[in-house]
Amino acid sequence: MDTVTDPTRHRILTGDRPTGRLHLGHYFGTLQNRVRLQGIGVELYVVIADYQVLTDRDVADDLTGHVEELVLDYLAAGVDPARATIFTHSAVPALNQLLLPFLSLVSVAELGRNPTVKDEIAHSRQSAVSGLMFTYPVHQAADILFCKANLVPVGQDQLPHLELTRTIARRFNDRYGAGVFPEPEALLSKAPLLLGTDGTKMSKSRGNAITLAAGADETARLIKRAKTDTDRHISYDPAGRPEVSSLLLLAALCLDRTPSQVADGIGAAGSAALKKVVTEAVNEYLAPIRARRAEYARDRAHLRTVLREGNERARAVADTTLAEVRAAMNSHY
Structure with a gap:
C-alpha cells in the first residue's frame, strides 16, 4: 500500500x-x-x-x-x-x-x-x-x-x-x-x-551529504562544490542531467514547489545561480530544525x-x- x-x-x-x-x-x-x-x-x-x-x-x-x-x-x-x-x-x-x-x-x-x-x-x-x-x-x-x-x-x-x-x-x-x-x-x-555533492547517492560514509546538524556556512560550502554540468540553461532532466536535477529537486522540496518551477525561475543564469537558490532554500528550511537540535544538544x-x-x-x-x-x-x- x-x-x-x-x-x-x-x-x-x-x-x-x-x-x-x-x-x-x-x-x-x-x-x-x-x-x-x-x-x-x-x-x-x-x-x-x-x-x-x-x-x-x-x-x-x-x-x-x-x-x-x-x-x-x-x-x-x-x-x-x-x-x-x-x-x-x-x-x-x-x-x-x-x-x-x-x-x-x-x-x-x-x-x-x-x-x-x-x-x-x-x-x-x-x-x-x-x-x-x-x-x-x-x-x-x-x-x-x-x-x-x-x-x-x-x-x-x-x-x-x-x-x-x-x-x-x-x-x-x-x-x-x-x-x-x-x-x-x-x-x-x-x-x-537525492544525490550527494559528488553526484552519487547521498551517504554518511561517502562524505557527500548535507547533515541536519550542518551550519549555514558549511551548507553553502558543500553546495558550492556540488557537481553540475557545463550547460548554462538550467532544466529538470533527471535522466540526462542527474546532478543538476537533484539540486533542483532539493530546492523544490524545501520551497514546496516543483523542480521545473525552480528551473524556470533560474533559466539561463547557470549553475552558480542554481547553487545560490539551493543554498538559500536549504538554509531557510533547516533553520528551525537546526535551532531545535541545538537546544536539545544542550x-x-x-x-x-x-x-x-x-x-x-x-x-x-x-x-x-x-x-x-x-x-x-x-x-x-
Whole structure:
C-alpha cells in the first residue's frame, strides 16, 4: 500500500543504524514521513539498530556518541518521544531472543539470496563477512515482529527483505499452530532520491551529504562544490542531467514547489545561480530544525531520558511477545 487509510489500526516499525548524523536524504526519505505518520495517529516504533553496527569498528568505538546524535536528529525533525517509542537493540533482550527461533525458520540459501545481505557484503570493508552480518535480515524481522508491527515503510528495493519477515511470521504461525505474528505489509515510499555533492547517492560514509546538524556556512560550502554540468540553461532532466536535477529537486522540496518551477525561475543564469537558490532554500528550511537540535544538544541528560523511557516501553512489549512465543513453542517453563 502507499497510503494509510485508518491510522489507529496500524503500528509501524522503522529505524536507523547509528553510523553518523542524519542528512537531507534521510530527512526527505524517511524522517519527514515518520513525523507525518505520528501526526495522524499511527503508533510508531523507531529502532536505533546499535547491534547492527558491531561489524564496523570505526562506528562501534564511539557508539554512545552516534546513538545520541540519532536521537538529536529525531527530536529536531519532530519525532515526539511521548507519542513514538525510540529504543536501542541492545536494551531490549527479549527482542534479540527472538532471533534464535526465527533463524530456525529460514535456510542458509534464503539468507544468501537476500538483497540486504548481498548489499552489506558488497559494501563491507572487511576481509571476511561475520555471522552477525549474515543474519541481518532475520534480526530485522525480529525488530518488526517483536512489537507486531503491521506496516513497514520501505522502498521498492527493500521489498525482498520485508517478504522474508512475512515468511518468518507465516512459518512460525504454521509450525506452532498459533497466530502470534501478523504478516506486515509494506508502506511503499515515494521518497525522492537525492544525490550527494559528488553526484552519487547521498551517504554518511561517502562524505557527500548535507547533515541536519550542518551550519549555514558549511551548507553553502558543500553546495558550492556540488557537481553540475557545463550547460548554462538550467532544466529538470533527471535522466540526462542527474546532478543538476537533484539540486533542483532539493530546492523544490524545501520551497514546496516543483523542480521545473525552480528551473524556470533560474533559466539561463547557470549553475552558480542554481547553487545560490539551493543554498538559500536549504538554509531557510533547516533553520528551525537546526535551532531545535541545538537546544536539545544542550541537555544531554534529556537524550538519555528519552532513550531510557523508550527502552522501558519496548522491553515491556518484547517481554509480552516472547512469553507468547514460548507458550506457542511449549517452552514456557
